[in-house]
Amino acid sequence: MTELIDIGVNLTDKRFQHDIDDVINRAKASHISAMLITGTSLASSRQAIALCQQHPGFLFATTGVHPHDASSMTDIVMEDLASLSKQSCIVAIGETGLDFNRNFSTPEEQIIAFEQQIELAKSTRLPLFLHERDATEKQVQLLKPHSQQLKGAVLHCFTGDKNALFNYLDLGFYIGITGWICDERRGLPLKSLVKEIPPERLLLETDAPYLLPRDLAIKPKKGRNEPAFLQHIAMTIARLRDITFEELSMQTTENTRRLFNI
Known part of the structure; x- marks a missing residue:
């Protein structure tokens, strides 16, 4: 069977701490x-790097500060993120962006932290790993002046509407689809919209342990969701796009390797 790449898994989450080796082995199987x-923070980025060093060539990581934690951003934190970004296993800056739904950090704090991480992505020539919720207009506004200078970006765990999708596609960004598309209630709009994503811009992810299909x-x-269920998500997307599982697998794997240089 054609192989897949999961572009977003929270392996540092405490729900994986007791059986992480089994989770990784099930993913490989x-x-x-x-x-x-x-x-999503300095601490989780360091933990991710440690895991990558145990599984070189199989695990890679992003480093960044999630918008929920934007209030923790300081000059020292930014210096540490820049240092972590030099690790060979780090392939993107983030998870960063804006979340005006919960506002665990104020919009002002989120914007400052986001702008700093955009600059880090530009200076390191690493793509952005983006989060966004209820903030499409502002996020696109902040990203647009930098889109030509960025190595690239992916809108992780996309659940937005058609307007949001085409705004990000117009910037040249990739779109990450999770098991949200397997939800018979919340996922219905995404089921119809997934056909609109150009094949060369589509990426797959579980966002495990969240968003169990x-x-x-x-x-x-x-x-608990885990990477082994990515195959189920991929089969759902292939069916909705009216292509074979093998076609989807080959295209999304090629896209992932191109964006993250792995």
């Missing part, structure tokens, strides 16, 4: 050829 661990025939007891 499910034809996952590589995974990107999402860094709701239509799995056999669900894990504690409702």
Whole structure:
């Protein structure tokens, strides 16, 4: 079977701490050829790097400060992020962006932290790993002046509307699709919209342990998502796009390797 790459998995989450080796082995058995661990803070980025060093060539990572934690951003934090970005396993800056839905950090704090990480992505020539919720207009406004100078970007865990999709596509960005598309309630708009994503811009992710596909025939007891379920997500997307699983796998793997240089 054609192999897949999971571009977004939170392996540093405490729900993986007791069986992470089993999780990784199940991913490999499910034809996952590589995974990107999402860094959302200095601490999680350091933990991600440590995991990557245990599994070189299979695990890669991002380093950044999530908008929820933007209030923690300082000059020292930025210096540390810049230092971590030099690690060979780091392939993107983020998870960064804007989240005006929960506002765990104020919009002003989020914008400052986001702008700093955009500059870091430009200086390191690493792509951006983007989060966005209820902030499309402002996020696009902040990104647009830099789009030609960026190595690239992916809108991670895209759940937006058609306007948001085409705004990000117009910037030349990639779109990450998760198990949200398997939700028979919340995922309905995305099911129709996924056909609009150009094949060369589509990426796959689980965002594990979050967003367990709701239509799995056999669900894990504690409702924890994991990379082994990426195959199920890919099959759902292939069916919605009216292509074969093999075509989708080959295209998204090629896209991932191109964007993240792995």
